[in-house]
Amino acid sequence: MAWYRQWASFVKRLAHIVAKPMKRDSGRGGMVVHPYRGYGSQKEVFVMGRVFRQAALGRAIPRRGILRDTADVTRRIFRRGFKEAEVELNVGSNTLTLTTDRDGYFDAHLPIEHDLPIDISWHRADILVRAEGQTPVRTSAEVYVPPPEADLLVISDIDDTVMFTGVAEKLKMLYRLFVRKPHRRTAFPGVASLYQALYRGVSEKAERPILYVSRGPWAIYEMLEAFFQMNRIPVGPILFLREWGISWRKPWPRKAEDHKRDLIDRMLGLYDEMPCILIGDSGQHDPEVYTEVVKAYPGRIKAIYIRRVDKDPKRQEAIERLRDELAGTDCDLVLAADSVLMAEHAHRQGRISRRGLDAVKRDVKEHLAEEEAEQAGISQ
Template identity: 80%
Template structure:
């Protein structure tokens, strides 16, 4: 049954990627610290992460192979956050101490009272964690602070904007990611070159901050990091919206839209001198949330790019009404069927280079040609 071979490979590779973060403890278990990439300005930085306890591996489990990966996935499912762990964070000479919440998460807001070097964008935050009955843990994480000459902030949704999230498309994406060449068609066509162009700017020398938000759970953070790297999408802090842990106290995931608005408000306040571009999709509440933001921050939002993910006439009419609402502002809402239209508008606005536009057009055309070859059975 040769048709099973690629799916067996798919399953093994998927399990291995999901299990990979567990291998840091070499099977010993105990307290673990997983910080998420941070972001900030010359005045303050934000660093998030989780402290949790995980079980040790039994001696009978081999060091590698599908059995070890399956055991690590099981350990990952059943790991539990450590509440009230003490977290000490230091970046340069700036320090902060705080405690984890009842799910083991910490969300540090660290004022910068001692200046950091301005000739680098990525800074190291050292983290020291202590908890009763556990051995102390030291780790570090990168924190992105834009250079002084930065001229634009980009905030992008992830789900159905950068990557497919429908059930059928997600299965296709995972198959392509773990069976076929990983850089091919695991994101929307032209996304990598579009975000690279936005990151580099019209001069192609800029290092603009790109901040990503998602309605997904923190548990898939490592998967998304791998996805971004494999697809050559400019790396940035990935800011998830909510913890999906189900409990008797919170039987349902926390509402996404309000939390997304809160995160974007935080970013616009943090980078209060930068104009901003917002990127989302037509399938959820992005157009409505982004329109509210334009009204709340007059003159700050240069453009809203909405990727069209369906052809529902009623939805398109609703988005057109939002477009009309913004007619008297400095911001235009663009409903785009593909990355090319977004890139053309951004180039016309002076936000990406001609070379960046050409790269997006080339990548989308190559994708379409590949689809035609596949349809012909080549």
Template identity: 70%
Template structure:
């Protein structure tokens, strides 16, 4: 947001892509950034407030042509009415072997203006043994979704360095990324109902806290404006994205991580029933101790008791790590690291 130094203009923001050996997907947005006066300092509260206004006031540029090149594969798409482009690129020409990350070149044309940029696309190696899919809000980062006003304040106002990661989360996700052997480099996909305009903040938050950033952050367009101050409904957003990933990754097993505050246990249980044998574990972070909610989660646990998947309701990252180690998902050394990180944070 701040890269234009307040001058405004056309901005192309591609999000990191993902795919398989046969196809690749990536999204992004073309928008016109509102100009800021050069009198506003580059740092401080006044600049932060101005940048929040700019996020809300971003004007998507409909009808822009976006050409994507990934290796020898090319495709041209057009942005929708909100300025977003969603690319499904068949990989007719194979990409270099031995790499997980590939570089996609983008060329955007609109009303005589041209912008060029690049983004990364993650293709899991053929021998990848596990896919990790995680919620963000109140699972990785404390958001407080139960309190809507505070949640909105944290989403739009708090900077990345002032946000709080749950104790032991970085060590736990690093362990799952590495696997029991230490060199797996498993893909971690993050799913959130948050708006795309906080993408930059989330990337900074993950890097500051040394949490594996994963190939993509799956957010959604809220459609917020001064005339429409509340987000558009997104029915089955998380369910649809997870089923899309499981279809793309074919037979690859997965682990699902979420929290007890919203609908993660219900969505994940539904996934277990739809994809028998694919989900190895469901880890749910306990964010409150409401008796009715705990009974509801216990009923969900009973519903999948006959499957190959266990639903673990965990008070902390160390509890999740213990189960993951017992089932061969992380190493002994990483289990110790998660325990130490959780203990140090509690002191």
């Protein structure tokens, strides 16, 4: 019966995570606002979010427990975006007013005319949403602005770069995420310590901006937040997900490579003097997209780290040709089977500390030892 208890625990925890955004209305329904973490510089900041219209919770539903979570999951499935709601955004003494689009999203681009404090990296964006016939809603979001001494920008893919996300493995991925021990979940070995090392830099006090990209829809935002927290991965803005809403005019979500390239362009423009490292995987279009970025921004991209997630020799040859194309630039393309190779290169470039490199090696070694012990137990 142990397997039954584990799966019951999995279902309960998964339902609680999926239902979590619905708790904010205390069951009242109506208009609700879900902001996402923002990002920016001392010149401008960006904050995204979505305004929903959702049903109220029945009085017979208890306030806690699996029945409440199930009811909230149902409410989440049937909620709809609230179009043309007025959104007022305040960051420090800077203010912007805009309206939501037909799907309820707002994407605020706020110029900074009044300086923000430079002794903190996370700032508060106060949000007020109004709509006819609705009670105004106040909420807030965190906005990341790197400190003046930040010396490196890191832009990383998530899917099959930070976490295992093979389509055939979705259910297993969720099981590992919510049932198994934190260090045995869905992150690649050494990822947490690698990203911590990149975040802290050689001084181990750098607080560099690490921005994450996913091909998934915004609906999985809370799942990704839980994943990052459980796996001790530095929490940056999980910024760049796609809306997968299907309509007759747009029957398919936007291509992942176009989505990613536009966002990288935006980031390099925002942090216009900061060198950058790009991290991705071999399974999609990351090497090709990143190579084009290197050519478009001479001298800006200092390294491309590509996690090898398949054993197709033709794919490896294609990536090696891209590496040869970059031979005369300031950028090294590193095709790596594990996090150690990435960390060793970053250390040689003077991007991470010796302690950071040692932490990555230790984590990968411990993971391999655990896998060997697990396999030995299965074979006995």
